[in-house]
Amino acid sequence: xxxxxxxxxxxxxxxxxxxxxxxxxxxxxxxxxxxxxxxxxxxxxxxxxxxxxxxxxxxxxxxxxxxxxxxxxxxxxxxxxxxxxxxxxxxxxxxxxxxxxxxxxxxxxxxxxxxxxxxxxxxxxxxxxxxxxxxxxxxxxxxxxxxxxxxxxxxxxxxxxxxxxxxxxxxxxxxxxxxxxxxxxxxxxxxxxxxxxxxxxxxxxxxxxxxxxxxxxxxxxxxxxxxxxxxxxx
Amino acid sequence: xxxxxxxxxxxxxxxxxxxxxxxxxxxxxxxxxxxxxxxxxxxxxxxxxxxxxxxxxxxxxxxxxxxxxxxxxxxxxxxxxxxxxxxxxxxxxxxxxxxxxxxxxxxxxxxxxx
Numbered sequence: 001x002x003x004x005x006x007x008x009x010x011x012x013x014x015x016x017x018x019x020x021x022x023x024x025x026x027x028x029x030x031x032x033x034x035x036x037x038x039x040x041x042x043x044x045x046x047x048x049x050x051x052x053x054x055x056x057x058x059x060x061x062x063x064x065x066x067x068x069x070x071x072x073x074x075x076x077x078x079x080x081x082x083x084x085x086x087x088x089x090x091x092x093x094x095x096x097x098x099x100x101x102x103x104x105x106x107x108x109x110x111x112x113x114x115x116x117x118x119x120x121x122x123x124x125x126x127x128x129x130x131x132x133x134x135x136x137x138x139x140x141x142x143x144x145x146x147x148x149x150x151x152x153x154x155x156x157x158x159x160x161x162x163x164x165x166x167x168x169x170x171x172x173x174x175x176x177x178x179x180x181x182x183x184x185x186x187x188x189x190x191x192x193x194x195x196x197x198x199x200x201x202x203x204x205x206x207x208x209x210x211x212x213x214x215x216x217x218x219x220x221x222x223x224x225x226x227x228x229x230x231x232x233x234x
Numbered sequence: 235x236x237x238x239x240x241x242x243x244x245x246x247x248x249x250x251x252x253x254x255x256x257x258x259x260x261x262x263x264x265x266x267x268x269x270x271x272x273x274x275x276x277x278x279x280x281x282x283x284x285x286x287x288x289x290x291x292x293x294x295x296x297x298x299x300x301x302x303x304x305x306x307x308x309x310x311x312x313x314x315x316x317x318x319x320x321x322x323x324x325x326x327x328x329x330x331x332x333x334x335x336x337x338x339x340x341x342x343x344x345x346x347x348x
Contacts, residue, residue, distance in 0.1 A: 011347045012260050017251055021264070021338040022243050103236070134271075135236040160328070163318045164271050167332055196329030197319065199307040 025139055028107035032114070032142025036125065040232055041072075042225040043125040045141050047165065048149030049158075050131030053175035055083045056208035057149060058126055061218060062090040068234045070120050074113045074127045076105040083128065093117060104135040107142055122232055124225070133162040145224050147217075151176040152183050156190035159197045166197040171220055177205040177213060237273060240338065241280035245290065247340050252289075261294040261344040267335035268316045269302035302335020 020026065036043055046054050055075075062071055071092040075084040076099055084096035095116040097109050110127060127143060129136040133150075148169035150158055153176065159166040166172065172194050180187055194203055202220055206213035226232065248262060262281075266272045274297045281295045301314040306322035307330050313323050315335075321328050 012344045013347050015251055015343040015345065017247070017340045017342060019247060019340050021240055021247065021340060024243060024246060104239075106239075135239075138236055160319065163269070163329075164336065167336070193328075195307065196327070199329075199331050 022138065022140075025107045028111055029140035029142040032107055032110055033144075035114070036142060037228075039119055039121050039123070040229045041119060041121075041123045041125050042145070042221075042228060043127060043141070043143040044145045044147055044221065045127050045129060045136070045143035046147050046149065047129045047133075047136045047169075048131065048147075048173075049133055049151065049154055052131070052149040052151045052154070053206075053208045054128050054131065054149050055086055057173070057175060057206065057214070057217070058087060058092075058128060059090045060208045060211060060214045061126070062087070062092045064214065064218060065124070066091040070123045072117050072119075072123050072125045074105075074110060074125070076109070076128060076130045078102070078130065099130055103130055103132050104139050105129050105141060106139045110141045122229075124221075133158065133165045137164040137168040144228050145170050145221065147171045147173060147221075149173045149175050152180045152185035152187075152190075155184075156186045157193060159190070159193040163197050166194060166201070169198060169201045170224070171202045171204060171217070172198070173217060174203070174205045175208055178207045178210060237276040237280045238284070240272070240277060241284045244281060244340060245284050245288070248290065248343055251343060252345070256345050257289065258346045259290045259293040259343060260346045261296055261342075262290070263296040263298070263341040263344075265298040265300050265337075265339050265341055267300050267302050267337045269318055269332055269335035270338050271318055271336075272297075272338060274299065298341075300335065300337075303333040304330035304335075305333055306330045 048054050073087045073092055073094045075094055075096045078099055081096040084094035087094035095113045146169050204217050278295050285291050301316055303314050304320045305312050306327055308327045309325045311324045319329055
């Protein structure tokens, strides 16, 4: 190429795109959403810190609902099928996705997992995402409700430190609420920080072990489910 | 590390837009809202790695960061900010309702026509 005028340089052709990244995942998520809607299956993306109590909350949910609702669970972990074993022991159907190095579930994995189930009309599908307050917030799975679970042992400032996750939440659960009095955790501050990042999220305190607040969480899930599928029976 | 997932997705999105006959890609331009939480250098690194051996090998990834917009939950004013969380310039309240700024958009692909 000529240094003076640039002649001889290859011509460059610009292709205008203006497309969102993760469009492929979003398209697969929309496909999942439509597929589930045809069967009136309500999907919940359960996210949160590792150890916050996501699986324990599912066990508590299954204990209360297994006689009245058909519950399916997709479990996402880097390794082991320990959580899906717990779900089956609790009395629900589970499919384990081991993500290996993957730090989040994506819509394609959900699409494949759905083929492992014998889906029924009106089923409740819980997707327990990989424990992680960062990446799962970016990946639409085809869910209707996003629940983020944290606990007092993490400190009050996590909503400020992980804004995308708390922004993405429809419901923020503070599990292990029975520990509030025993750890340095300021409930007022935490609540204020959740509200700062997400003025609209519903905040619910629970203890999966004692059952406190679980009824309130399930009532909220039911409310939202009814809003998407009016008149659906339990 | 979601920058790697994003880089893979970006490469796939670019390849979908290119014809088989298209040659070397010289530059790719993306715009990223500041509230998306993307670390530009990590994305550039991941993209460089992902593109090795493809027709995008050596392509420049140009990243434009766009300021985010929030509406204050207390006084209602809409303001721009950089970073992940804003602070209302009116009343000082942190955060607010995010109106825009977490988007990640593939803008253009510049193909070198030999």
